Amino acid sequence: MWKLAYPASSAEDAFELCTDGMRRTDLRNRLMNVKADYVAAKEKFQELKKQNELHLFSITNIPAGLVANDEFIGLYDEKIRSKKSKARVIFSELMRDVDRCPLCGKTPKPPTLDHHLPKSKFPILAIYPQNLVPVCHECNGLKGDTFPTLETEQILHPYYESIENEQWLFASLTENETLTFNFSVQAASSWDVSLTKRVQNQFDLLKLNERYGVWASVELSDVAETLIDLYNRTGTSGLRNHLLSQASSRGRRNRLNYWMAVTYRTLATNQWFCNGGVLELLAFL
Numbered sequence: 001m002w003k004l005a006y007p008a009s010s011a012e013d014a015f016e017l018c019t020d021g022m023r024r025t026d027l028r029n030r031l032m033n034v035k036a037d038y039v040a041a042k043e044k045f046q047e048l049k050k051q052n053e054l055h056l057f058s059i060t061n062i063p064a065g066l067v068a069n070d071e072f073i074g075l076y077d078e079k080i081r082s083k084k085s086k087a088r089v090i091f092s093e094l095m096r097d098v099d100r101c102p103l104c105g106k107t108p109k110p111p112t113l114d115h116h117l118p119k120s121k122f123p124i125l126a127i128y129p130q131n132l133v134p135v136c137h138e139c140n141g142l143k144g145d146t147f148p149t150l151e152t153e154q155i156l157h158p159y160y161e162s163i164e165n166e167q168w169l170f171a172s173l174t175e176n177e178t179l180t181f182n183f184s185v186q187a188a189s190s191w192d193v194s195l196t197k198r199v200q201n202q203f204d205l206l207k208l209n210e211r212y213g214v215w216a217s218v219e220l221s222d223v224a225e226t227l228i229d230l231y232n233r234t235g236t237s238g239l240r241n242h243l244l245s246q247a248s249s250r251g252r253r254n255r256l257n258y259w260m261a262v263t264y265r266t267l268a269t270n271q272w273f274c275n276g277g278v279l280e281l282l283a284f285l
């Protein structure tokens with residue numbers, strides 16, 4: 001749940017790039033007739049976002065008879081996403097400098113844009129840059145067309161909100177027949193009830209416990225032999241120092257809650273693992 005730089009392009013920039021030089025003059029003329037509705041919608045979006053009340057954004061169709069919803073949504077597919085369109089600069093600008101999915105932390109650069117308020121329900125926001133967020137395919141698929149109807153269902157918006165100054169993602173390790181990581185959200189001291197519910201809701205919606213659990217197990221299996229070797233040569237303290245240093249380098253630059261940093265922090269503080277449990281890794285994997 002990372003903060004991303006606020007897009008430099010405005011709603012008006014996107015509208016102009018999408019409509020300027022359009023061959024279908026009939027469509028262009030009709031689009032010009034709904035421009036005021038589009039600008040009003042982005043102002044409403046801004047006003048509600050400021051109060052964290054995007055769940056109150058009403059599902060309004062584009063004025064009937066002027067432009068069909070699909071025609072407006074088409075601007076996103078045929079202009080913003082199309083490599084042949086000059087409106088593609090919006091896509092490129094939003095993707096620039098983003099090195100991981102802001103919703104789950106998956107690297108490398110996310111391949112797609114998610115409509116924060118889905119275009120199927122809010123077609124008037126289909127090309128609004130502040131409604132377009134780079135995300136990974138998995139988060140995009142899991143989020144799908146969901147939209148908030150309650151304050152607590154609002155997904156944290158990476159252009160406006162950040163919760164990365166405190167640790168809220170924790171994990172535990174259980175060793176039974178398999179070695180399992182269990183990730184969970186623990187509310188930071190500064191959070192109110194609403195934020196706590198929002199983060200938990202987002203964590204569940206994006207299946208972060210399951211996904212992080214799998215990624216952590218894969219990471220552990222990749223480094224198993226190195227950790228065993230380290231324990232054999234340097235004992236508990238050598239292993240723990242290595243794990244702590246991995247946790248701190250993965251969590252640098254405000255990435256306290258990056259799943260990989262949390263994975264290493266969990267291993268470093270696990271008594272069983274650091275006191276020789278590491279030797280059982282190969283049997284588990």
Ligand SMILES: [Zn+2]
Nearest residue numbers: 101104136139
């Ligand atoms: Zn993601």
